[in-house]
Amino acid sequence: MKQVKLFIYLFIVGVMIAACNKDEAVTMRWDLTGCSNPWDSQINLDTFTTEGYHQGIYDYLSLENIQVNYISSEFDSSKIEVCLACHCKTGEIILINIPKRDKSKLKRLLNNNQFNLEIY
Numbered sequence: 001m002k003q004v005k006l007f008i009y010l011f012i013v014g015v016m017i018a019a020c021n022k023d024e025a026v027t028m029r030w031d032l033t034g035c036s037n038p039w040d041s042q043i044n045l046d047t048f049t050t051e052g053y054h055q056g057i058y059d060y061l062s063l064e065n066i067q068v069n070y071i072s073s074e075f076d077s078s079k080i081e082v083c084l085a086c087h088c089k090t091g092e093i094i095l096i097n098i099p100k101r102d103k104s105k106l107k108r109l110l111n112n113n114q115f116n117l118e119i120y
Contacts, residue, residue, distance in 0.1 A: 025099060029096075033115075039061075073094050073095060075091055087115035
């Protein structure tokens, strides 16, 4: 009888731990390009502020049923590609924080483009 109770207890604890991992947050990165970002044609900006651009990305991903915790950005000068093509990287990196359960959905959405740009 003790073994059955122990098994049930361990099973319940295991299920609870597995459920918690799905809501764990992960941060994905996108190297911003001149004009080949998936959300570029989907958003209209009234202003060129960073906050406005982040809100546009948030709105785009929300419409695609991806829950976004927050969006931020950072600059990495080693990522700059000096060219004028749409797929050239600007050095700006978009950081998208999402629940772990949406990671594969976000990768499928953003990795499907003509220039083989990927979220990482």
